[in-house]
Amino acid sequence: MNEYPAVLYIEDDPLSRKIMEMLLCHDLDLAHVTMFADSTEFSARVQALVPKPDVIFLDVHIRPHTGFEILAALRTLEAFQRVPIVALTASVMNEEIQQLQNVGFSGCLAKPIDVENFATLFQQILNGESIWRIN
Amino acid sequence: MNTTTQARFALRWWDRLTAPHPSITDIERRRQSRLLSTIELIVIGVIVASELQQLTDPTASISDQLTGLAISFFLYVLPFVVLYFLNRTGRYTLSAYGLILVVFFANVIAPLLIPSAWADSLGGGLVLLLSSIFLTVQATTVLLIVSVTIQLFFLHLLPPNGTIATWFTIPLTVLIGGCALTLLWHRTGLERERRAELERVNKNLRASEVALQEANATLEQRVIERTFDLEAARNQAERADKVKSAFLASMSHELRTPLNAIINFTKFVAKGRYGPVSESQAEILNQVTDSSNHLLALINDVLDMSKIESGSLTLFIEDNVALHPIIEGTLSITRSLLGEKPVEISLEIPNDLPSIRADKQRIRQILLNMLSNACKFTEKGAITLKVYLEQNNVVLAVQDTGPGIAAQDQAAVFEAFKQTATGLRQGGGTGLGMPISRNLAQAHGGRLWLSSDVGKGTTFYLSLPIKSEVLVPTLVA
Numbered sequence: 001m002n003e004y005p006a007v008l009y010i011e012d013d014p015l016s017r018k019i020m021e022m023l024l025c026h027d028l029d030l031a032h033v034t035m036f037a038d039s040t041e042f043s044a045r046v047q048a049l050v051p052k053p054d055v056i057f058l059d060v061h062i063r064p065h066t067g068f069e070i071l072a073a074l075r076t077l078e079a080f081q082r083v084p085i086v087a088l089t090a091s092v093m094n095e096e097i098q099q100l101q102n103v104g105f106s107g108c109l110a111k112p113i114d115v116e117n118f119a120t121l122f123q124q125i126l127n128g129e130s131i132w133r134i135n
Numbered sequence: 136m137n138t139t140t141q142a143r144f145a146l147r148w149w150d151r152l153t154a155p156h157p158s159i160t161d162i163e164r165r166r167q168s169r170l171l172s173t174i175e176l177i178v179i180g181v182i183v184a185s186e187l188q189q190l191t192d193p194t195a196s197i198s199d200q201l202t203g204l205a206i207s208f209f210l211y212v213l214p215f216v217v218l219y220f221l222n223r224t225g226r227y228t229l230s231a232y233g234l235i236l237v238v239f240f241a242n243v244i245a246p247l248l249i250p251s252a253w254a255d256s257l258g259g260g261l262v263l264l265l266s267s268i269f270l271t272v273q274a275t276t277v278l279l280i281v282s283v284t285i286q287l288f289f290l291h292l293l294p295p296n297g298t299i300a301t302w303f304t305i306p307l308t309v310l311i312g313g314c315a316l317t318l319l320w321h322r323t324g325l326e327r328e329r330r331a332e333l334e335r336v337n338k339n340l341r342a343s344e345v346a347l348q349e350a351n352a353t354l355e356q357r358v359i360e361r362t363f364d365l366e367a368a369r370n371q372a373e374r375a376d377k378v379k380s381a382f383l384a385s386m387s388h389e390l391r392t393p394l395n396a397i398i399n400f401t402k403f404v405a406k407g408r409y410g411p412v413s414e415s416q417a418e419i420l421n422q423v424t425d426s427s428n429h430l431l432a433l434i435n436d437v438l439d440m441s442k443i444e445s446g447s448l449t450l451f452i453e454d455n456v457a458l459h460p461i462i463e464g465t466l467s468i469t470r471s472l473l474g475e476k477p478v479e480i481s482l483e484i485p486n487d488l489p490s491i492r493a494d495k496q497r498i499r500q501i502l503l504n505m506l507s508n509a510c511k512f513t514e515k516g517a518i519t520l521k522v523y524l525e526q527n528n529v530v531l532a533v534q535d536t537g538p539g540i541a542a543q544d545q546a547a548v549f550e551a552f553k554q555t556a557t558g559l560r561q562g563g564g565t566g567l568g569m570p571i572s573r574n575l576a577q578a579h580g581g582r583l584w585l586s587s588d589v590g591k592g593t594t595f596y597l598s599l600p601i602k603s604e605v606l607v608p609t610l611v612a
Contacts, residue, residue: 015396022403061388090391093384093438095449112395112431115402134496 005054005126006032008046010039010070011088012062016111020057020088023118039065043073052079055125057109060089060100068103075104084125088113092134107131380447383438390434398427436567440551443574450494450578454608457490458522458529461499466520469506477515478536484522491529492602493579501572501583505533505595508568512537516592524601528581531597539589548585549573572597580605 007024011017017035024033032051036042039062046053056074060067067087074080087100090111100108107130109121114133124131405412405420412420442448462484470480491498509518516536523530540548551570569583576583580603587593 013392015400016392019395019399019403022408026408090388090395091384092391093380093387093442095380095447096384098449098451111391112398115399 001031002029003031005030006034006049006051007055007057008034008036008049008053009057009088010036010042010062010067011057011059012037013059016059016088016113019113019115023113023115023122028119028122038063039070042070043077046074047077047079053083055122056080056083056085057088058085058105060087060091060096068099071103071105084128086125086131097132097134101132107133109133376445376447379445380442383441383445383447387434387438391431394427394431394434398424398431401427436571439571440567443571444551448574448578450497450575450606452492452494452606452608454492455490456493456495456498458488458498458531459484461495461502462520462522462531465499465503465506468503469510469518472507472510476510476513478510478513479517480520481517482520482522484520485524488522488524488529489601491599492606492608493599494575497575497579498599501575501597502531502533504568504572505531505597508595509533509535509537509593512593525598527601528598529601531599532594533597534592534594536592539591539593540585540587541589545585545587549583579603 007030009017009020009024011020014037017037021033021035024030032053034049034053036045042065058067058070062070065073067089071085074083074085084106087105087108088111089096089100089108092108092110097108107125109131110133114121117133121131121133401420401423403409405417405424439448462482466480466482473480506518506520513535514537517534518536519532519534521530521532521534523532548569551567573583576597576599579599581597581599583595583597585593585595
């Protein structure tokens with residue numbers, strides 16, 4: 001079990017969570033993987049996490065607060081200003097990608113997730129690279 | 136013929152004789168005025184000369200001479216001088232009214248005051264009346280000359296106190312004076328009518344003006360309304376566009392989400408993550424994955440085409456897009472697409488290839504489409520990707536040794552929802568790849584075209600501007 005990195009994934013689609021669970025917990029064997037099925041009181045829940053997540057994956061279409069709102073709220077917190085926050089979304093039309101970039105997402109992984117290359121992409125994200133894997 | 140008709144006839148005749156020609160111009164009228172003034176001056180001269188002659192008559196007493204001089208001055212010289220200046224102003228009607236007053240004074244008042252001026256006054260009155268008539272009617276030059284001749288004849292050629300003069304001048308004065316007054320009255324009536332007519336025309340004109348203003352206001356109102364309508368229509372179109380874009384985005388999201396599960400769980404199962412899988416099961420599962428990927432590609436194509444057709448295609452432009460990684464990436468995919476086919480892939484590329492301003496993802500899409508198209512149709516031989524610079528463009532040419540495309544089919548390659556006969560036989564694909572690619576190339580300010588020899592092969596060319604002016608980087612770093 002790897003102690004580093006800690007990952008948070010906020011996603012309402014259970015199948016997407018299951019795929020990510022397979023990738024993060026089994027393939028990468030990470031010890032600290034947290035998943036939220038909704039964004040209710042996410043701020044308090046995120047701040048209560050121990051250890052603090054090193055990378056956050058966000059579904060954009062989450063409720064009640066959208067991925068955009070979560071991103072904006074997290075970026076106001078001192079502890080989350082430098083953490084990579086990556087959109088994990090099936091909304092990858094150009095204008096949506098543009099919007100993601102404009103509001104300050106660190107990157108984007110499109111659904112369907114490219115499971116073969118996920119480990120590589122994940123490492124690149126941890127290294128601080130801006131990854132925009134759109135199809 | 137009763138009296139009124141006769142009078143009308145006479146007036147008409149007189150009008151015809153004396154009225155200025157309708158085509159008479161202002162210049163003509165000024166010339167008349169000048170001529171008239173000259174004649175008046177001559178008359179004044181003649182009168183003054185004859186009076187001076189009377190002054191030198193030794194038989195008359197000084198007081199008689201002075202009286203005669205005074206009468207001459209007031210009856211002839213002064214009115215003529217007034218006449219002269221009035222003529223100069225060109226106000227003929229005013230001259231006429233003024234002179235009729237003078238005539239009245241000379242013929243009625245003066246003889247009552249000075250009995251010896253009786254005959255002279257008649258002659259003077261005649262002169263003034265004639266003058267007034269012709270002034271009033273703005274008579275033609277010939278009539279003026281006739282008038283002055285008559286004036287001079289009665290004044291100076293006939294003996295001043297003679298019986299003939301008296302007999303001629305009294306009825307003539309009455310007759311001509313009557314004529315002049317009638318004419319003047321008639322003229323004034325005509326003028327009044329004319330003024331009324333003018334007034335009417337003016338009124339109509341004002342009414343027209345008002346109507347025109349109203350029409351203008353209405354027109355303005357209509358323009359405003361039309362503009363408003365257009366604005367509304369445009370807003371509606373924009374709204375419809377937004378709705379369409381939102382629909383497409385939502386479609387993309389809704390279709391990709393289940394595919395995420397289908398593709399990835401199939402892969403997991405095929406790899407034995409959920410327990411052992413037999414070889415034949417794995418094979419089937421891989422086919423499910425391939426079909427799902429194909430379905431994803433089709434969805435992407437249809438959505439792309441919808442975006443292009445609805446005009447909502449937007450590019451994500453970056454300033455320095457390196458072509459090398461895109462080319463390497465697409466070539467490696469191409470190799471996997473060929474499978475066992477005896478086709479050789481080669482790349483000709485200059486070392487100093489510049490980075491370009493483009494949408495990286497879209498360039499990759501176009502190139503992949505060109506290469507996969509070549510793979511699809513080439514059974515043996517070679518696929519060559521040549522990259523070269525041509526003026527300010529980078530050209531990527533994909534040459535294959537496939538069956539080629541007949542001339543009559545070449546245009547259809549770039550038309551949406553059409554596939555060539557060969558394309559249909561080969562199967563697969565939506566036929567949207569090339570139309571989308573061409574649209575994407577054009578959106579970059581570039582071009583996509585082909586040249587082909589049936590039986591030898593086809594070359595697709597993609598030409599892209601290195602730094603297109605029409606493209607603006609989407610994100611300012």
